[in-house]
Amino acid sequence: MARPSFLITIGATAIAGAAFFANVLPRETTPSEADLEMLLDPRLIAQNQCGREGQRRSAFFKPSFQLALASSAQASTGNADQVPLWPGLGERSFPITTASAEAQRYFDQGFALLYGFNHWEAIRSFRKAQTLDPSCALCYWGEAKAHGPNINAPMADAAATPANVAIAKAQELAEGAGEKERALIEALALRYAPGERAELDRQYADALGEAHARFPDDQDIATLYAEALMDLSPWDYWERDYKTPKPHIAKAIAAVEGVLNANPDHPGAIHLQIHMMEASAMPERAEPGADRLAGLMPGAGHLVHMPGHIYFRIGRYLDSLETNVKAVSVDEDYLAKTQGSDLYRYGYYPHNVHFVLVSAQMAGDGKTALDYARKLDALVPFEAVSTAALVQPVKVAPYYAYLEFGTDEDIANMPEPPEELPFVKGIWRYVHGVAAIRAGDVARAKAEADAIAALREDPETIALADQNLPAADILQLSELVLRARIDWHEGALDAAKTKLEEAVTLQSALAYTEPPYWYYPVEQTLGAVLLASGDAAAAADEFRAALVRHPNNAWSLYGLMKAQEAAGDETAGYTAKLLKEAAFDPGAIKLDRL
Structure with missing residues (x-):
C-alpha cells in the first residue's frame, strides 16, 4: 500500500480566512470602514504571496471576499494602558536594556506570546513595554517581529507600515542596546527592507544564522533562527521519503534540538519541533516535548493544543482529546476577556474544537464527538464557509461524526x-x-x-x-x-x-x-x-x-x-x-x- 502523501497544507488553522489580516494592527482604537476594507481585501494576500513557495499555495480566498465575521473594532489593539499581564505564560526572560522592571515584564510576555503564535496579543504587550520605557530598542523590535510573516500567515501589505515604523525606531535606539539586541534588530531590518519577500526572508534567516553562530548558547536566538528557516517554506519541510529534511530544515532541526538538549522545557523550541516532525515519518521524535509543552505555558491556548498534533499522529487519541478540551477552555477564557485577533478567534480556537471532535471519533467516544460536532457546526456557519476554501473541510467534519455516532434524526436535521x-x-x-x-x-x-x-x-x-x-x-x-x-x-x-x-x-x-x-x-x-x-x-x-x-x-x-x-x-x-x-x-x- 502506498504511503500517504505528506504535502503540507495550512489546513484548518486558516479558518475563516483570518490569516489575511490577523497581524495588521493599526494604533487607533476603532478603525474606519476604509481601514477595515483595506485589511479585509483578499488582493493584499495574493500580492504578498508571490515568491513564497509554501504560502503561495494558500491563496484560497474568493475575489468577492468580504468577511462577514469582522466587527467594527476588528483590528484594534486597544489602549496600551489596559494590557494585562496574563497568567500562565511561563517564567522565561530575555534580558533587555531597560531601567524599567515593568517594561521587561511586558517584553517577556510579548516574547512568550510570539512563541504561542498569538501575535496580536504580543503586539499589545510590546507596545505597553514601549510606553513604560520609550528608549527600549528591543520593545520596538518585538512589535516589528510580530507584524511579520509566520508559517500560518503571510505578511499583508497593510502590515508593512507599522512594521517599518517599529523597526526604524528600534534601529534609532539600537546604539544604547546590547550586542544580542543589536544583532536581532539588524537581522529584522533586513526582512523589512525594500525588495522581494522571499529574498528578504532568506536574508533575515541568514542574518539570524550569523547571530546564532556568534551566540551559540542563546536558546532564544537559536529558536528565532529555526523559525526563520521554517518561514522559507511554510509547512513544506521534508523530501519525498519524509525521513530526509530539506537542507534548510535540517539546520532548523539542529538548532531546535540543540536548544532542547540544553533545556528540554523551552516552549518555543518544542512548538517548532512539533510542527517540523508532525508530517515526517518519525513524529514520535517530538513526543517527549509534546508531553511537557502544555504545562510550560498553560495560559497559551495554542501551545496547550499543540501536543495534539503529535498525539493524533501516533495514536494517543485520548491524550489529544484531553489536551484540546483544555485548549478550548483556555481560549474561551481568553476570548471572553479581550477582543483578540480574527486569526485567533476564528482560526486557532475552532481548530482546537475540530481536534477534540476528530480525536473523540478515533477513540470511539461518541458522546464527546457529538457534543463537539454540534459546537463546531455552530462556530462555522455557511456564511463563513463561503469565504475560504479551507474552511469547507472544517464545516463537513461534524457531518462525519453524525454519521458515525448520531441518530437518524441527527442526520435528517442537518441543514x-x-x-x-x-x-x-x-x-x-x-x-x-x-x-x-x-x-x-x-x-x-x-x-x-x-x-x-x-x-x-x-x-x-x-x-x-x-x-x-x-x-x-x-x-x-x-x-x-x-x-x-x-x-x-x-x-x-x-x-x-x-x-x-x-x-x-x-x-x-x-x-x-x-x-x-x-x-x-x-x-x-x-x-x-x-x-x-x-x-x-x-x-x-x-x-x-x-x-x-x-x-x-x-x-x-x-x-x-x-x-x-x-x-x-x-x-x-x-x-x-x-x-x-x-x-x-x-x-x-x-x-x-x-
Missing part, C-alpha cells in the same frame, strides 16, 4: 448546504447516502451517489484545487465508499472490494493536513467487506493497514479483533485489551459502520 458550496453539499449527500443504505433504501443511496458524481464535476468543486483544497478527489473518495457500501448491501462483495481498493489509493494520495481531510482509514471498510466474504486473514491484514494509517484507532481495533476471532487467532484477546483502553463504546459500533 442542506447552499448550491454555491458543491463540495460541502457533496459530503452532505454522502452522509445521507450511507444512512440510506443502512436503512435498506438502495434507491436513495444510489441517487445520492449519482448526485455526488455530478457535484464532483461542478466547476466550483474543480476550482477548489487551485485554492489548495482537493475537493474533487475527496468527493470521488466519498462516492467510491458509498457505492462500495451499496455493493456490499447487495451482496456484490467483489465489486465492493474493487471500489474500496481504489478508494484506499485515492486516500493515500491526499495531501497531509491535521486533522486529515478524510475522517477514517478506508482500509477498515475493506477489512469489513473481506470479513463478510469469509476471508478473515485478509480482513485482518486490512485492519492492520488501517492501524498503520491511524494507529490505535478504536474502529480498526474493533475490526481487527473481530477478524482475529473469526480466524481463531489467539491475539484477539490482546487486541480486545487495547480496545478497552480507548473510550470505545462497543454498543455503538457494528461491522457495517466500519
Whole structure:
C-alpha cells in the first residue's frame, strides 16, 4: 500500500480566512470602514504571496471576499494602558536594556506570546513595554517581529507600515542596546527592507544564522533562527521519503534540538519541533516535548493544543482529546476577556474544537464527538464557509461524526448546504447516502451517489484545487465508499472490494493536513467487506493497514479483533485489551459502520 502523501497544507488553522489580516494592527482604537476594507481585501494576500513557495499555495480566498465575521473594532489593539499581564505564560526572560522592571515584564510576555503564535496579543504587550520605557530598542523590535510573516500567515501589505515604523525606531535606539539586541534588530531590518519577500526572508534567516553562530548558547536566538528557516517554506519541510529534511530544515532541526538538549522545557523550541516532525515519518521524535509543552505555558491556548498534533499522529487519541478540551477552555477564557485577533478567534480556537471532535471519533467516544460536532457546526456557519476554501473541510467534519455516532434524526436535521458550496453539499449527500443504505433504501443511496458524481464535476468543486483544497478527489473518495457500501448491501462483495481498493489509493494520495481531510482509514471498510466474504486473514491484514494509517484507532481495533476471532487467532484477546483502553463504546459500533 502506498504511503500517504505528506504535502503540507495550512489546513484548518486558516479558518475563516483570518490569516489575511490577523497581524495588521493599526494604533487607533476603532478603525474606519476604509481601514477595515483595506485589511479585509483578499488582493493584499495574493500580492504578498508571490515568491513564497509554501504560502503561495494558500491563496484560497474568493475575489468577492468580504468577511462577514469582522466587527467594527476588528483590528484594534486597544489602549496600551489596559494590557494585562496574563497568567500562565511561563517564567522565561530575555534580558533587555531597560531601567524599567515593568517594561521587561511586558517584553517577556510579548516574547512568550510570539512563541504561542498569538501575535496580536504580543503586539499589545510590546507596545505597553514601549510606553513604560520609550528608549527600549528591543520593545520596538518585538512589535516589528510580530507584524511579520509566520508559517500560518503571510505578511499583508497593510502590515508593512507599522512594521517599518517599529523597526526604524528600534534601529534609532539600537546604539544604547546590547550586542544580542543589536544583532536581532539588524537581522529584522533586513526582512523589512525594500525588495522581494522571499529574498528578504532568506536574508533575515541568514542574518539570524550569523547571530546564532556568534551566540551559540542563546536558546532564544537559536529558536528565532529555526523559525526563520521554517518561514522559507511554510509547512513544506521534508523530501519525498519524509525521513530526509530539506537542507534548510535540517539546520532548523539542529538548532531546535540543540536548544532542547540544553533545556528540554523551552516552549518555543518544542512548538517548532512539533510542527517540523508532525508530517515526517518519525513524529514520535517530538513526543517527549509534546508531553511537557502544555504545562510550560498553560495560559497559551495554542501551545496547550499543540501536543495534539503529535498525539493524533501516533495514536494517543485520548491524550489529544484531553489536551484540546483544555485548549478550548483556555481560549474561551481568553476570548471572553479581550477582543483578540480574527486569526485567533476564528482560526486557532475552532481548530482546537475540530481536534477534540476528530480525536473523540478515533477513540470511539461518541458522546464527546457529538457534543463537539454540534459546537463546531455552530462556530462555522455557511456564511463563513463561503469565504475560504479551507474552511469547507472544517464545516463537513461534524457531518462525519453524525454519521458515525448520531441518530437518524441527527442526520435528517442537518441543514442542506447552499448550491454555491458543491463540495460541502457533496459530503452532505454522502452522509445521507450511507444512512440510506443502512436503512435498506438502495434507491436513495444510489441517487445520492449519482448526485455526488455530478457535484464532483461542478466547476466550483474543480476550482477548489487551485485554492489548495482537493475537493474533487475527496468527493470521488466519498462516492467510491458509498457505492462500495451499496455493493456490499447487495451482496456484490467483489465489486465492493474493487471500489474500496481504489478508494484506499485515492486516500493515500491526499495531501497531509491535521486533522486529515478524510475522517477514517478506508482500509477498515475493506477489512469489513473481506470479513463478510469469509476471508478473515485478509480482513485482518486490512485492519492492520488501517492501524498503520491511524494507529490505535478504536474502529480498526474493533475490526481487527473481530477478524482475529473469526480466524481463531489467539491475539484477539490482546487486541480486545487495547480496545478497552480507548473510550470505545462497543454498543455503538457494528461491522457495517466500519
